[in-house]
Amino acid sequence: MNEEPLPRTPSFRLDGKRALITGAGRGIGLAAAAALADAGAHVTLAARTLSEIEAVAAAIRGEGGQAEALQLDVMDSDAVTHAVEMAETFDIFVNNAGTNRPKPFLDVTHDDFHAVMGLNVRAAFFAAQTVARKMVAVARGGSIINISSQMGHVGAPNRTIYCASKWALEGLTKAMAAELGTHRIRVNTLGPTFIETPLARQFLANQSFREHVLSMIKLGRVGQVEDLMGAIVFLSSDASALMTGSALLVDGGWTAT
Numbered sequence: 001m002n003e004e005p006l007p008r009t010p011s012f013r014l015d016g017k018r019a020l021i022t023g024a025g026r027g028i029g030l031a032a033a034a035a036l037a038d039a040g041a042h043v044t045l046a047a048r049t050l051s052e053i054e055a056v057a058a059a060i061r062g063e064g065g066q067a068e069a070l071q072l073d074v075m076d077s078d079a080v081t082h083a084v085e086m087a088e089t090f091d092i093f094v095n096n097a098g099t100n101r102p103k104p105f106l107d108v109t110h111d112d113f114h115a116v117m118g119l120n121v122r123a124a125f126f127a128a129q130t131v132a133r134k135m136v137a138v139a140r141g142g143s144i145i146n147i148s149s150q151m152g153h154v155g156a157p158n159r160t161i162y163c164a165s166k167w168a169l170e171g172l173t174k175a176m177a178a179e180l181g182t183h184r185i186r187v188n189t190l191g192p193t194f195i196e197t198p199l200a201r202q203f204l205a206n207q208s209f210r211e212h213v214l215s216m217i218k219l220g221r222v223g224q225v226e227d228l229m230g231a232i233v234f235l236s237s238d239a240s241a242l243m244t245g246s247a248l249l250v251d252g253g254w255t256a257t
Helices: 027-038 050-062 077-086 110-138 160-183 198-204 207-216 226-236
Strands: 018-022 042-047 066-071 092-095 142-147 185-192 247-250
Touching: 018 027, 027 042, 027 050, 027 066, 027 092, 027 198, 027 226, 042 050, 050 066, 077 110, 092 110, 092 226, 110 142, 110 160, 110 185, 142 160, 142 226, 160 185, 185 226, 198 207, 226 247
Parallel strands: 018 042, 018 092, 042 066, 092 142, 142 185, 185 247
Antiparallel strands: none
């Protein structure tokens, strides 16, 4: 008879943890905040539009969660540094703020390039650095989730800058994981397919584009923000305690072939 005790599933609960989510007023950021709060974390929702994040924070509190709003432009690295330094240490950082300007490669302008790379790479880099520095200082570990994309693993027409930015984020994540592991800070990416967010909805309104998207998603449907919520909790919790430098793709099979 085997006398070894049965293993126990690590907890997905986040009670006592503090989470910072950028771009939290809508779409994936809003869903991340709701998911983490539902799992017990105190969530700080950061975005430029205060009215949006105040409304979301109020809704979370209305359901018994812990949430506060933080008006912040992540393109202002000094402001991000000040905000993080003034706040209690975050155990979880969802590095979500991002943008896209789909355009044929031959038509991409300098302004397009700097807008996408500035937010998706430069701002994400320095926001993660700021949060990680404080995590290291308090020496209690943490989880950083860089919101990437399936486009960080493949190419696509009209998305040269976006693909470049997300491939950069994937590389950044692996390098961060290599450096921060000794501090018990885990760094992973979440790579969604097309999700019905306010940003994506304007592209999906084009019927021919929507049909192309559906032809690439093996499960035959566009993603919803709810499809990402479990993955965000997983990456934030002890359930993924040995996972770092990895890409968790929630892409409906887009990258399978």
